[in-house]
Amino acid sequence: MDQQVKLAKVQKVLGRTGNTGNVTQVRVEFLEASNPASGSGRTIVRNVKGPVREGDILCLLEWEREARRLR
Numbered sequence: 001m002d003q004q005v006k007l008a009k010v011q012k013v014l015g016r017t018g019n020t021g022n023v024t025q026v027r028v029e030f031l032e033a034s035n036p037a038s039g040s041g042r043t044i045v046r047n048v049k050g051p052v053r054e055g056d057i058l059c060l061l062e063w064e065r066e067a068r069r070l071r
Contacts, residue, residue: 006063007031010056011043015070023047025070028058045069 008028017023026048030041044066048058 003061005059005061008041008046008058008060008063010048010052010054010058013052013054014045017047017070023049024052025067026052028060030063031057 008030010026011029012027014025014027017025024047025045027043027045029043032041044063046058046060047067052058
């Protein structure tokens with residue numbers, strides 16, 4: 001089970017979504033494998049279930065789809 005994962009750092013928590021507010025929408029920046037400390041990766045918006053705050057590192061199994069923005 002060798003699944004590709006990408007690491008992404010939470011830049012900003014955008015808000016809560018979902019029927020009961022149990023999903024958090026965040027903006028994440030991808031960390032490059034060659035230099036994780038550099039902040040020059042691309043950013044996307046993702047939905048995260050569970051506790052999350054700015055500065056957390058997420059392991060994304062799927063990284064090409066972007067979540068729709070909150071209204």
